Amino acid sequence: MISAAVPLSCAGGGDFSLIHFFLLSDNMASSEDSATEKLTAPDRVTPKGDTSIFNSMAFRGIAYQVLLAAFVILGGLYLYINVNANLERQGIATGWSFFNENAGFDIGESPIEYDSEDSYGFALWVGVLNTLRVAFVGIILATILGVFMGIARTSRNWLLSKVANVYVEICRNVPVVLHVLFWATVVRFLPHPKQAITPFDGAFLMNRGIVFPIPNEHPAYIWVGVAFVLGVIGAIFLGRWAQRWREMTGQYIPTFLWGCVIVIGLPLAAWLVQGAPLTWNVPALRGFNFQGGMALSPEYAALVVGVTVYTAAFIAEIVRAGIQSVPHGQIEAARALGLRPRFIMHYVTMPQALRVIVPPTASQYLSLTKNSSLGVLIGYPDLVNIGNTTLNQTGQAVEAIAIMMIVYLSISLAISTFMNLYNRLVAIKER
């Protein structure tokens, strides 16, 4: 009933009033003076005798810009003077000399060696690395979960699409702060190390975090890594060559299959050639805590799970929209040509869907990286957390916050540059 009545009002008078709804303040003023408001002649058609410089578009343009620039510069100067005066009055030092002073605080976890004797600068660097550690792992996990959920939402299986739908709606309508806080509390209430939960042999979940076994270090692994990189490069070249071959001869080479063989096979071969060394570093309970294996702190686990689950819901929506943006006729045409389903996915659906998917996904990656700053909330030593400690200890708020902003800006810039490059690969090639 409502939907039938409203279009009428939309087409008529209601049309304009919806916009008033957005521009309330603006339009209140306009409704008063609209009667007296006369439509003046545009400045370009200068009437005879009215050649005042104030009516020149060029002059006005310059004047506006000069005024704005003056406002920005003078305003900045005023704030600068105030900040200096305030800092002097409160006896707070300025400048970057605190960078080399002893930090004097401990950091719960660090990918590089750090102790409280190290400098503030080094402590902040540890924070940057910790932030990147969350962002990198979070982006990978969120992409996997998000793509899976997005495809599940478009599935022809009713049950699967409904389950994915419920996940997306619940997760994206609850603030990320609550996600992170919830998981942090869950981890805190896990059992003590002595009663740790073992999801599989050698792995333990407890209130001190998560530990799981990793292979012991061995010189052979360097060559495995080299072989992996070579395999990836080889697969890329194979893909290019196969495409050219297909265009020339019409013969299809299963690139994906052979690519997988190269990427997995080369490192495997390198490993086997060197005698297949493999011993596991299994965590074991010693005293009150586990030794050995790979340990993830509870804060890290909570932060990664929280931001991943939240961001994946958004990525799932983007993937769904991307897949559904491909006109159905495209797929029908491909079927009519006799393409097999996986070729339809590879050559028809994905190239068109990716154009829609990539740009918004890039901004989701950015927001995940920025949301990793919630570490400060749950005690994970990310950049904001360490910056905040620095701020509280030195009192140099301006410098500490400036560092955080500069680092995040650089990370954002790096991610968006990378995603723009990728976007150029998948964007429509107009010739």
Added chain:
Amino acid sequence: MNDTTPSAAANPRHTAPPPTERVAMLRWMRENLFNSPINSMITVIIALFLVFALPDFIQWALFQSVWSGDHEACRAATGACWAVVGEKHRPMLFGVYPYDQHWRLILALVIYLSVIAATMTPAFWKVKILMPLWIFNLIVTLILMWGGVLGLQPIETSQWGGLPLTMVLFTGTVVFGSPLAVLLALGRRSHLPGIKSICVVFIESLRGVPLITILFVAVNVFPLFLPEGLEFDKLLRVMAGMAIFFACYQAEVIRGGLQAVPRGQIEAAEALGLSYWQLMRRIVLPQALRICLPGLVNHIIAAFKNTSFVLIIGLFDILTATTAVMEDPVWRIFFVEAYLFVALIYFVFCFALSKYSQLVERWLGEGRRF
């Protein structure tokens, strides 16, 4: 097509009885659950999972849960402890606001939410109705919260808390942020290089940093900007920070809408002799805002969720209040129930808003169908 017409009875092909409901259901299942071997497998796996997990969950949430009573009863039960919500909902919803004054907040919330409901009804979409309604709403709710007049006990903003504070932050963000967003978007589309570059730098640098850093600036750095002796309320500073942050994101959405307005519209308006502001207000913005409505609503929802970031700087919004309440050693093990309650409040608001925006899109789409 003609199945229901009387002539169908005369046609022998239409005399077969309609499929029974059972057959229809089986057919629906075959088409939607078992339409391929892989899909059948997925269906079975999910169904098995649901059969095992769902009854346990329902038992936990409904049948074995404790709805009222003290923490002893909760510890004795195996189910959820909803009693924690009953016991603690006042400090969760209203924070540290004086207990005997809570009626003021309840009244303010009722007024506020009914004004929002009215705003969402198309019949009220007139400036002459909405503008006075919102001015009345803001004045009344602020008087109720602040007090100090009409015999109401004055309450400092530092004592405001819970859901009303979330609403105040959200409203302030959107009300102050939206006009700024329009200005920034117009500035970024300006042909004057000076104005354009300042807007680009402002928007992009704020979009590149986390909201937390903006809040830190509002709390730690902003007081340093002011001359000695001049101070701003912390709540106001945080609100300003969130509004600016919101405006930068919204400006990008509006810019997308501005770009989608056909060039001919602008040329026609210029030919009619409209000035820049007339052109924008009467021709471009109405079309642009309608085009980017879904994006606008998305960021309004995001602004609501972002109010929870104030937990970090110690303003008592609903999430901070809940976290503080759950420090209570007696009740703290029932954090899941408490967080679920808060999550439900956020969910209801955000979900309703997103469904509403889809509805509005449909209304607008119907009006525009050529």
